[in-house]
Amino acid sequence: MGAVTPPKQDRSRATRQRLLASAVACLAERGWAGSTVSVVAEHAGVSRGAAQHHFPTREDLFTGAVEYVAEERSAALRALPVQGRAEVVAALVDLYTGPLFRAALQLWVAASNEAQLRPRVTELEARVGRETHRIAVELLRADETRPGVRETVQGLLDMARGLGLANLLTDDTARRGRVVEQWAALLDDVLD
Amino acid sequence: MGAVTPPKQDRSRATRQRLLASAVACLAERGWAGSTVSVVAEHAGVSRGAAQHHFPTREDLFTGAVEYVAEERSAALRALPVQGRAEVVAALVDLYTGPLFRAALQLWVAASNEAQLRPRVTELEARVGRETHRIAVELLRADETRPGVRETVQGLLDMARGLGLANLLTDDTARRGRVVEQWAALLDDVLD
Numbered sequence: 001m002g003a004v005t006p007p008k009q010d011r012s013r014a015t016r017q018r019l020l021a022s023a024v025a026c027l028a029e030r031g032w033a034g035s036t037v038s039v040v041a042e043h044a045g046v047s048r049g050a051a052q053h054h055f056p057t058r059e060d061l062f063t064g065a066v067e068y069v070a071e072e073r074s075a076a077l078r079a080l081p082v083q084g085r086a087e088v089v090a091a092l093v094d095l096y097t098g099p100l101f102r103a104a105l106q107l108w109v110a111a112s113n114e115a116q117l118r119p120r121v122t123e124l125e126a127r128v129g130r131e132t133h134r135i136a137v138e139l140l141r142a143d144e145t146r147p148g149v150r151e152t153v154q155g156l157l158d159m160a161r162g163l164g165l166a167n168l169l170t171d172d173t174a175r176r177g178r179v180v181e182q183w184a185a186l187l188d189d190v191l192d
Numbered sequence: 193m194g195a196v197t198p199p200k201q202d203r204s205r206a207t208r209q210r211l212l213a214s215a216v217a218c219l220a221e222r223g224w225a226g227s228t229v230s231v232v233a234e235h236a237g238v239s240r241g242a243a244q245h246h247f248p249t250r251e252d253l254f255t256g257a258v259e260y261v262a263e264e265r266s267a268a269l270r271a272l273p274v275q276g277r278a279e280v281v282a283a284l285v286d287l288y289t290g291p292l293f294r295a296a297l298q299l300w301v302a303a304s305n306e307a308q309l310r311p312r313v314t315e316l317e318a319r320v321g322r323e324t325h326r327i328a329v330e331l332l333r334a335d336e337t338r339p340g341v342r343e344t345v346q347g348l349l350d351m352a353r354g355l356g357l358a359n360l361l362t363d364d365t366a367r368r369g370r371v372v373e374q375w376a377a378l379l380d381d382v383l384d
Contacts, residue, residue: 031305033225109301112294112360113223122361151374158371159347162354168304169314179350182343186378
């Protein structure tokens with residue numbers, strides 16, 4: 001159908017994606033308190049009315065944005081060529097160090113204090129978490145029928161999340177590289 | 193000197209500690225945006241003027257509060273009777289699941305968007321992080337002169353931080369228990 005899609009629909013889709021990308025950027029840079037629908041619309045070069053047409057509420061816009069970017073990153077991760085464990089661990093950890101993680105973190109922390117946001121973000125976090133776990137199991141070629149393997153992969157993803165947090169205020173790249181190298185080696189012992 | 197300390201000094205010290213405890217509670221429950229000096233003073237049952245006498249700025253109050261509680265928890269951790277590795281790992285992970293971690297997380301995330309707060313919190317995080325690492329090495333009886341041991345302990349604390357994040361919106365106790373059990377066993381293999 002691609003070639004015959006009316007231009008209007010294309011434009012609408014492009015506007016939507018620009019809004020989602022801007023929402024993640026604003027959330028990462030300014031936090032929840034500084035990220036209103038108006039701020040995102042301006043960042044995206046879209047009118048406030050157009051923004052509200054796509055996303056009726058602030059919650060719709062920001063949970064939608066984190067989910068969209070998470071899905072994009074999952075797809076990119078799945079498309080990685082088959083690699084060694086150390087590279088896979090590094091790629092998984094990288095999921096938690098960029099603007100997406102910063103944006104998601106802002107959203108999680110805001111949700112912990114805002115009743116309106118909380119159920120939406122809780123549900124989103126569970127969904128994205130399950131998907132990331134599935135991808136990790138696949139890429140690591142982990143056999144979850146063996147005792148302890150599931151918990152090992154979960155702990156690895158928890159560590160990745162903690163490494164993301166450690167990178168929030170300072171550039172933690174060098175230390176993170178050494179931790180990842182060591183833990184990838186530990187993982188090899190368990191998974192093989 | 194304890195018995196002859198003037199009552200006025202005692203009262204001042206008690207007021208200070210009440211303010212610090214209230215600051216942590218407010219930060220954990222309401223986030224940075226909802227935690228002003230006035231809110232904390234009211235929570236502590238202290239006048240705003242008295243609060244400002246102890247803590248001239250909002251940054252002083254909240255970084256002071258997180259540091260104070262972190263020190264209290266470090267002292268409690270050091271005072272633990274000598275235990276097995278699994279118990280030590282569980283105790284370390286517990287550092288990241290209570291109101292202190294919630295408060296610290298709010299402060300970190302706020303600092304990532306607020307230039308005024310950022311250097312203070314970055315410095316505080318580094319200090320608390322070093323101290324926690326020192327305690328972990330001690331309690332785990334880890335020999336950091338052996339290759340990989342330092343990075344293993346660091347990764348464990350990163351995992352603990354990530355587990356704290358996973359507990360922010362939902363009660364993650366059951367899953368966390370299984371992850372801790374598995375990783376404590378892996379740790380034993382590396383450290384012995």
